[in-house]
Structures are given as C-alpha cells and as structure tokens.
Amino acid sequence: MTALDAIDLDIGRGEFLSLLGPSGCGKTTLLRIIAGLSEPSSGARHLAVDRGNHGAHAAGRIGFVFQDPTLMPWSTVEGNVLLPLRLAGHLGAAERERAAAELRAVGLAGFERVYPRQLSGGMRMRVSIARAMVTDPDLLLLDEPFAALDEITRMTLNDDLLRLWASRRATVVFVTHSVFESVYLSSRIAVMSARPGRIATDLVVNLPQPRDRGLRTTPAYAATCAAVSAHLGRAMAAGVS
Amino acid sequence: MRGRVRFWRVAAPIAVGVVLLGLWQAIVTVENVPLYILPGPIAIAGALWTDGPSLLGSLLVTLRITLAALAAAAILGGAIALLFSLSRVLALSLFPYAVILQVTPIVAIAPLIIIWVQEPFLALLVCAWIVAFFPIVSNTTIGLNSADRNLLALFRLYGATPAQTLRYLKLPTALPYFLAGLRISGGLALIGAVVAEFVAGTGGTQTGLAFRILEAGYRLAIPRLFAALFLLSATGIAIYLVIDFISRLALRRWHESALDDAQE
Numbered sequence: 001m002t003a004l005d006a007i008d009l010d011i012g013r014g015e016f017l018s019l020l021g022p023s024g025c026g027k028t029t030l031l032r033i034i035a036g037l038s039e040p041s042s043g044a045r046h047l048a049v050d051r052g053n054h055g056a057h058a059a060g061r062i063g064f065v066f067q068d069p070t071l072m073p074w075s076t077v078e079g080n081v082l083l084p085l086r087l088a089g090h091l092g093a094a095e096r097e098r099a100a101a102e103l104r105a106v107g108l109a110g111f112e113r114v115y116p117r118q119l120s121g122g123m124r125m126r127v128s129i130a131r132a133m134v135t136d137p138d139l140l141l142l143d144e145p146f147a148a149l150d151e152i153t154r155m156t157l158n159d160d161l162l163r164l165w166a167s168r169r170a171t172v173v174f175v176t177h178s179v180f181e182s183v184y185l186s187s188r189i190a191v192m193s194a195r196p197g198r199i200a201t202d203l204v205v206n207l208p209q210p211r212d213r214g215l216r217t218t219p220a221y222a223a224t225c226a227a228v229s230a231h232l233g234r235a236m237a238a239g240v241s
Numbered sequence: 242m243r244g245r246v247r248f249w250r251v252a253a254p255i256a257v258g259v260v261l262l263g264l265w266q267a268i269v270t271v272e273n274v275p276l277y278i279l280p281g282p283i284a285i286a287g288a289l290w291t292d293g294p295s296l297l298g299s300l301l302v303t304l305r306i307t308l309a310a311l312a313a314a315a316i317l318g319g320a321i322a323l324l325f326s327l328s329r330v331l332a333l334s335l336f337p338y339a340v341i342l343q344v345t346p347i348v349a350i351a352p353l354i355i356i357w358v359q360e361p362f363l364a365l366l367v368c369a370w371i372v373a374f375f376p377i378v379s380n381t382t383i384g385l386n387s388a389d390r391n392l393l394a395l396f397r398l399y400g401a402t403p404a405q406t407l408r409y410l411k412l413p414t415a416l417p418y419f420l421a422g423l424r425i426s427g428g429l430a431l432i433g434a435v436v437a438e439f440v441a442g443t444g445g446t447q448t449g450l451a452f453r454i455l456e457a458g459y460r461l462a463i464p465r466l467f468a469a470l471f472l473l474s475a476t477g478i479a480i481y482l483v484i485d486f487i488s489r490l491a492l493r494r495w496h497e498s499a500l501d502d503a504q505e
Contacts, residue, residue: 037394064398070391074413074495086409087399115495135399 004029004040004197009190013138016165016172018182018189020228022236026197027175031141034173035064063132063170065142069124071116071131077103078112081131088135102130106160122153126160133164140165142174146181158184159212166210179232183207183224184216191228193235200235203228280464288464289471296453296465300472303434303449306362307480310369311430315423317370318377322419325378326385326411336382343375347433351440365437365449372433377422384418385411417496420488427480435473 004026011017011034019027032038033045071080081099085091103109106126116124125145132140142161146154162185165172176182182189183205191201207220215221262282268274269281276284289296321339325332351368358364388410396406438451448456450469457466492499 032394035398037398062398064395066391066395068391070389070395072392072410072413074416083395083409084399087396087401087405117495117497 004033007043007197007199009199009202011171011173013171014169016174016185016187018186019173019175019192020179020182020189020232021177021192021197022194022232023177025192025194027177027192028143030192030197031143031173031175034139035062035141037064061135061138063135063137063140065125065128065132065140065145067144067147069116069121069128071124071127073116075115076112077108077114077116077119077127080116080127081134083131084135098134099130102134103127105133105164106130120153122149122157125149125157129157129161129164133168133170136168137170140170140172142172144175144177147177154181155213161185162211179225179229180216183221183228184211189228191231191235193238200238201231203231277461277463280467284464285467285471288462289468292465292468296450296469296472299448299450299453299469300476303431303438303451303473304476306365306369306434306437306449307431307476309366310373310434311423311427311480313366313370314373314377314426314430318374318422318426319381319419321374321378322381322385322415325382332382339375339378342371347372347436348440351437355437355441361441365434365441368437368440369430369433372436373426373430376425376429377419380418380422380425381415384415387418388414417492417498420484420491424481424484424488427484428477431473431477431480 007030009030019030021027029038033040036045072083075083078096078099081102082091082095085095085098100109100112103111106129108123108126108130111119111123111127116127119127128145132142146157149157158181161172161174164170174182174185186205187209188202188204190199191203192198193200205224207215207224266281266283269279274281280288321335325336347368350371354367354371355361355364358367388406392410393406396410401409434449435451438449439455442452442455450473454466454469454473457463457469489499
C-alpha cells in the first residue's frame with residue numbers, strides 16, 4: 001500500500017511550514033522521510049543542511065519532537081535534554097550550561113534534577129522541545145506535538161514555539177490537524193489529502209510577523225482560517241472519492 | 242489514615258499467624274496427636290532450639306548453593322538475553338531450547354547431572370541454575386526488546402552507535418524486567434537447590450538442609466523435620482525480601498512499581 005504519492009515539496013530556509021491534513025494522510029510518514037527515519041519507496045530527499053556533515057542522518061542538524069514527549073523516565077530532565085549531546089560524544093560543563101540555557105528558554109529553569117513523572121504533560125513537552133533545540137538544529141520537525149494537551153497549555157506552547165523560531169531562525173516543519181494552529185504558527189501551509197497522501201494545496205500565510213495572541217481575534221486571522229478550512233474540506237472530499 | 246493502613250499491613254498477618262499457631266497447638270494438645278505424626282509449634286520450637294546450631298550449618302550449605310546458582314542465573318541469564326536481543330536468528334534458534342530446559346522436571350534430570358558432574362557442589366549448582374535461569378532470560382529478553390519506538394528513532398536520528406543505544410536506552414528499559422525475573426528466580430534457586438539435594442542424598446561430605454529433612458523423616462524425628470522446613474521457608478522469604486529491597490532501591494526514582502505512593 002502506498003501511504004504517500006508523488007510528493008513534491010521544497011522547504012525554504014527559515015520557513016515555518018505546517019503539514020495540515022486529516023489523520024491517515026501520511027503527514028507523519030512524510031515527516032519521518034524528511035528526518036531520514038524512513039526511506040521513500042522511490043524518489044529522493046535532499047537537505048541543504050546535509051551538506052558538509054558527516055553521517056547519513058546529519059546528526060544534530062535536525063531536531064525532532066514527537067506527539068508524545070518521548071522522555072526517558074529513568075533520567076532527570078537535565079539527562080533527557082543532554083541526550084543528543086551525550087550521543088555526540090562530548091559532555092562537560094559547556095554542555096550542561098547549554099542544557100540549562102535550553103531549559104530556561106522553555107521556562108523550566110531549576111527543573112534540572114526533576115524526573116519526568118513529576119512533571120505535567122505540558123512541562124514534559126517543553127522538555128522534549130528543549131531536547132530538540134539543544135543541538136541548535138537547522139531544521140526542527142514536530143509531529144503533532146501539542147495534540148494531547150489542553151487548550152490553554154497548547155496556546156502557551158504555540159507562543160513559546162513562535163518565540164523560539166523567531167530567535168533561532170531555524171526552519172520548522174510542523175505536522176498538525178488543527179486549522180487554527182497551523183494558521184497561527186505558519187508562514188506556509190501544505191494541505192494534504194488522504195489515501196494516497198499527497199499535497200493538495202500549498203499556500204502562503206500572509207499574516208504579520210511577529211505574532212501574538214492578539215492575532216487570534218483579528219478578522220484577517222478568521223478569514224485565513226476560513227480559507228484554509230475550505231481547502232482542507234476540498235482535499236478531504238477528494239480523498240474520499 | 243495512612244498510618245493506620247501501615248499498622249494493619251504488619252499487624253493483620255501477624256495476628257492471623259498467632260491465631261493459627263494457637264489453634265494448631267490447641268488441636269495437637271487436646272487430641273493428643275503423637276509427635277511423630279504432627280508435632281505442635283512448641284515442640285517444633287524446642288527442636289529448633291536444640292538442633293538449631295547443626296541445622297544452621299546445613300542451612301549454610303544449601304544457602305551457598307542457592308546464592309551461587311542465583312548469581313550464575315543473573316549473570317548468565319542476563320548475558321544470554323543480551324545475546325538474544327543482539328541477534329534475532331540466535332534468539333529464534335535457541336529460545337525453544339531454553340524453554341525445553343525450563344519445562345523438563347529438574348527431579349528427572351538431576352540424577353544425570355549428578356552422574357555427569359563429579360564435583361558435588363558443582364552438580365547441585367548446575368541443577369539449581371537450570372531451575373533459576375529461565376525467568377531472568379525470558380524477562381530480560383522482553384525488556385531489551387521493549388525500548389520505546391520513538392526513543393529508538395530519536396537515537397537513530399542522533400546517529401547513536403549500537404553500544405550507545407544499548408547502554409543509554411535498552412539496558413535502562415530492561416532493568417525493571419530483569420529485576421522482576423530475579424525476584425522469581427530467587428525462590429526458584431532455593432527450590433532447585435533443595436530438589437537437587439534430595440536427589441543427591443548424602444552426595445558428599447557436606448549435607449544441606451534438604452538431606453536433613455530426609456534424614457529426620459527416616460528417623461521419625463518429625464519436630465526436627467518441621468524445624469528444618471521452617472528454616473527453609475524463612476530463608477526463601479529472606480531472599481525475596483532482599484531482592485525486593487534491591488529492586489526498590491534501583492527503581493525508586495522513576496519506575497511506577499517502586500514509587501512510595503504506588504500502593505496508596
């Protein structure tokens with residue numbers, strides 16, 4: 001069975017691209033192919049960030065955040081954030097300082113010695129984001145990271161993510177099935193349809209940057225959401241037939 | 242409220258034990274049951290007092306076999322599980338034989354082992370090990386293969402070497418499984434040692450607790466038999482408690498089973 005069909009997608013440096021689509025449209029598969037975790041059955045993936053790096057996966061140039069926080073329960077928050085650096089083979093005072101800085105950036109300063117089970121769902125996700133950012137990746141991939149969180153936590157984390165993106169100038173690919181989330185966060189949205197998964201529409205979000213909560217109540221935001229919803233509706237109808 | 246729960250957790254089993262022992266003594270006394278059929282707790286305590294020192298010497302022999310077998314089961318069982326997790330072919334081809342070794346009654350193969358292995362201590366050790374090693378192999382193998390799929394993907398993304406994946410992901414994941422296996426194996430090692438001693442008879446110059454039980458039975462020294470039996474179960478309980486303690490110590494920071502509030 002083909003999960004994805006004839007995907008042609010170029011992602012520009014510094015973009016915040018959302019992959020928006022119904023469940024089962026292959027968003028996650030596409031993200032895993034971009035990460036190099038899965039191989040496409042045909043075709044190729046080229047990453048500018050690959051160039052000049054050793055190893056097939058360009059270790060450290062890509063950060064990945066899963067739908068679950070995916071933390072190691074036997075390790076402290078600091079141990080979890082340090083994992084990518086530990087795997088790269090060097091761990092010293094500088095690395096610990098890096099981890100502390102990443103934890104400060106996601107609002108978890110002082111939580112270094114705490115174990116994941118002692119944290120709330122939102123805090124665990126923050127640790128997961130800090131871990132993804134600790135190598136200062138050029139490309140940050142997020143697979144519906146906030147889907148399991150409550151609305152309030154989700155909005156807060158949306159703002160945190162936007163701030164991270166603005167300050168680090170990383171390229172972000174964000175998988176979601178929420179129209180509102182994708183419009184709020186993205187500079188560009190690829191709407192996907194299901195069975196087989198393909199990109200139905202590719203559109204640029206022309207809303208001002210930087211964004212904050214005020215945007216959510218503007219007519220421009222509502223209009224964009226309505227337009228994207230319409231695209232998604234058409235994509236889903238095409239997928240059913 | 243929590244204090245009362247803790248109190249009853251200790252007090253209730255003790256109360257039940259005292260009542261049962263009292264009932265036992267009462268029946269034996271009132272019905273005038275002869276000592277060689279069923280001694281009362283007081284007679285058993287007497288035998289424990291008079292024969293205690295010599296029984297403790299025998300217990301030490303059995304305990305040495307048990308602990309050596311348990312250590313061998315932990316080390317070899319862990320190593321075999323590690324091998325199984327590294328090679329799927331190896332696991333598929335060898336696991337059935339581990340199962341065969343496990344389901345074959347040790348009583349049936351112990352005589353053979355005692356003939357084959359000349360050194361009595363070693364022969365008994367091998368018997369006890371055969372009984373004890375399987376839970377550790379089986380549990381640890383499952384544990385090593387239970388690493389979170391996404392964490393595995395993450396390790397791959399960061400270019401982790403197989404050794405790093407093993408050390409930082411698979412071994413910590415397998416630890417609770419290994420310890421659960423060890424808990425089962427602790428009791429099984431003791432049973433294996435006792436069964437092997439039963440089959441071996443006097444075997445060598447040193448005699449373990451199992452042989453003392455047999456001997457006491459032949460001589461109708463039933464109170465001593467019960468005293469030896471009591472020591473044996475006390476040992477089993479002690480082994481369990483020690484492993485339980487170690488297990489909690491190792492997992493207390495993160496694993497659900499070892500958290501302080503796990504039972505409330």
